[in-house]
Amino acid sequence: MFQKILIANRGEIACRVAATARRMSLRTVAVYSDADAHARHVADCDEAVHIGASPARESYLCWERIIEAAKATGAQAIHPGYGFLSENEAFAQACTEAGLVFIGPPASAIQAMGLKAAAKQLMERAGVPLVPGYHGADQDPELLLREATRIGFPVLIKASAGGGGRGMRAVDKAEDFLAALAACQREAKGAFGDDAVLIEKYVQRPRHIEVQVFGDVHGHCVSLFERDCSVQRRHQKVLEEAPAPGLSDAMRRRMGEAAVAAARAVNYVGAGTVEFIVEQRGQGEMDFFFMEMNTRLQVEHPVTEAITGLDLVEWQIRVARGEALPLQQHQLRMHGHAIEARICAENPDKNFLPAAGTLQVYRTPPCVAFLPPGEPVRSQPIRIDSGVREGDQISPFYDSMIGKLIVHGDTREQALARLDEALGQMHIVGLNTNVQFLRYVVRSDAFSQSDLDTALIQREKAAVFKQEPVGLPMAAAIAVAQALLEEERSHEAQNGDTRGFAFEFGGAHAQATLTVLRDGGLRLAVGGTSGALEFQQAGDAIDVRFNGERTLAHVYTAGTTRHVFTPRGAARITALEEVSEGEVVHPHP
Incomplete structure (x- = not known):
């Protein structure tokens, strides 16, 4: 039975583990790098130990320091989260040898499933369905080509020790196989220190x-x-x-x-x-x-x-x-x-x-x-x-x-x-x-x-890809409305007053003109669209009506850019320069 857990990870998974541990009345220890000194997972745990510089290889991947931190704080168990050391059999074994409970599978299971080729041979013996392929130890390129031909193109070359798509290529025809194989082996060697590959049928859709x-x-x-x-x-x-x-x-x-x-x-x-x-x-x-x-x-x-x-x-x-x-x-x-x-x-x-x-x-x-x-x-x-x-x-x-x-x-x-x-x-x-x-x-x-x-x-x-969910007219209307709400002197506008502004939207320059009407209303012309502009504050949002459309928008200002969020989507408008004499309304305060 253990009462204190060291969480050998960072970010959301560290916070996630800490939440359950707290509900189970278990104490928690965080570890952190230089970059994470003020991170949320540090605040969420009962204690925290600094384990190194910002790069993961100098902190979160240094399992010796993590085990030392567990011993120093009296933690009896280590939760690895995911990523980093979670599938490192040497770390799991070191925890056991240090008298710590590794909250994960035994090192033997991690090792058995760590190499794709060996794991598939094991699965074949267990009667688990496998994609037709070659998972053998002989890595002679000509043999691998023959195996690929036997399986039938297209085939998939995969790094045996890999993951995340590294060291993996789909090959459609035999004449492209050896070049793709060499590329996979180079990438696998660099990423995993092992250039062994396996060949599988490439499954369509x-x-x-x-x-x-x-x-x-x-x-x-x-x-x-x-x-x-x-x-x-x-x-x-x-x-x-x-x-x-x-x-x-x-x-x-x-x-x-x-x-x-x-x-x-x-x-x-x-x-x-x-x-x-x-x-x-x-x-x-x-x-x-x-x-x-x-x-x-x-x-x-x-x-x-x-x-x-x-x-x-x-x-x-x-x-x-x-x-x-x-x-x-x-x-x-x-x-x-x-x-x-x-x-x-x-x-x-x-x-x-x-x-x-x-x-x-x-x-x-x-x-x-x-x-x-x-x-x-x-x-x-x-x-x-x-x-x-x-x-x-x-x-x-x-x-x-x-x-x-x-x-x-x-x-x-x-x-x-x-x-x-x-x-x-x-x-x-x-x-x-x-x-x-x-x-x-x-x-x-x-x-x-x-x-x-x-x-x-x-x-x-x-x-x-490359979509603009909020069109130019409504985005401009929202930005102008926000600027007017923030402008203390907006009520002084007189009939016929015209105010112009220029801005950047969607990577292009645009202009708009705001005119005060006889009845005190506002008319906005932008991007070939002209119509009445109505708006009011609605809590922390703005209720805007323009060009026959109504939306509830949240607007945040960062420098000269307004970030607009609507139910339809988000947009950005950046102010550029004044375009008319006199007072000019910009899409920024």
């Missing part, structure tokens, strides 16, 4: 569906149902949902049984995820093949918590204490539908270029921090897992994820509507984010109709 499994030291193992993680960019997940749309009860049962068989094959203990690639053959027919097993808690675990009403971190802690699983397979039930969106600091229109900077504004919809066990999921439809606060820095040293927005509904349709609305209530100023991109993906025909596969974003690129 694949879906990525994973099954949450849990095992204990008493030999029990269960499936907590599946999640669809098909929507990806650069082999990184963007949206995850549970249950997987369009899956029959029979296939769900078969996938769950295969996942449990995979876990039992390595005597798995704790939380794990068995990932499958699903082939869609048309007419609703599908088949599935083992891809890999993640021997840790997943980023997307909240959607499983939402449909089951369970706290998976609590299950992890109880299993690590030697307790039996709280529930057996026949006791597990699904309720409704849940979707998770990863909110990231990045620019989707520039190939998802990561962004760094200060969260000058960070406003979220009404939500809960996480879902306690036993709470009815429908009473908590929106949840946000985040490791940051307004004013915090998004560092270039770590992953660009700001947080995760999770919604739950009675049906997928309700969850989709709730997700779009909640994304519209995410107001972030200070750096680029993918919030608007996520809204376009959620609204896309393919996603809304459950036409899912891992190429969805590419198929829908015309609809999800």
Whole structure:
């Protein structure tokens, strides 16, 4: 039995683990780097220990320092979160040798599933379905080419020790194989220190569906149902949902049984995820093949918590204490539908270029921090897992994820509507984010109709990239309204007064003219559109009417730029220069 946990991670997962530990009356210890000295996860824990410089290789990946911190603070257990050291068998073994409980699977299970080729050989013996391929030790290029020809093109070359899409290439024809192989091997060697690869059939229109499994030291193992993680960019997940749309009860049962068989094959203990690639053959027919097993808690675990009403971190802690699983397979039930969106600091229109900077504004919809066990999921439809606060820095040293927005509904349709609305209530100023991109993906025909596969974003690129959700006329009207509300002398305007301003919107220059009418009303002309402008303060928002449209907008000013958030989407207007004599209204105070 342990009473104090050191959390060997940072950001939202560290805050997430700390929340459950606090509810279970367990004390927590945070570790932090130079960049994270004032981070939220440090404040959320009872104690904190500095472990090194900002780069992860000098802090969060230095497991010797983490074990020293645990001993120094009297922590009896270590929770690795995900990423960093969570799937490092040497770290898991070192914890055990130091007399610390590793809240995760045994090192032997991590090692068994760590190498893709060896894991697939193990799965084959366990009767888990595999994609036709070559997983052997002989890495002679000519042999690999012959194996690829036997499997049949197109094939996929994958780094045996890899993940995250690194060291992976699809090859359509034999004459391109050796060049692609050499490129994969170079990338695998640089990323993982191992240039071994495996060859697999390239599945057409694949879906990525994973099954949450849990095992204990008493030999029990269960499936907590599946999640669809098909929507990806650069082999990184963007949206995850549970249950997987369009899956029959029979296939769900078969996938769950295969996942449990995979876990039992390595005597798995704790939380794990068995990932499958699903082939869609048309007419609703599908088949599935083992891809890999993640021997840790997943980023997307909240959607499983939402449909089951369970706290998976609590299950992890109880299993690590030697307790039996709280529930057996026949006791597990699904309720409704849940979707998770990863909110990231990045620019989707520039190939998802990561962004760094200060969260000058960070406003979220009404939500809960996480879902306690036993709470009815429908009473908590929106949840946000985040490791940051307004004013915090998004560092270039770590992953660009700001947080995760999770919604739950009675049906997928309700969850989709709730997700779009909640994304519209995410107001972030200070750096680029993918919030608007996520809204376009959620609204896309393919996603809304459950036409899912891992190429969805590419198929829908015309609809999800380089869009302007708020048109020039309304964006200008909102900016002018905000400026007038802030201007103390606006009531002195006389009939016929005209005020002009210039600004930049959507990468182009534009001009607008505001005229005071005889009855005291206002007329705005911008971008070829002219009409009456009406507005009033509505709490912390502005109620604006212009050109036959009404919207409720929140406006935040940063320098000369106004950041406008409406239910339809977000926009930016930047002031440039005066364009008329006399007093000029700019879209900034």
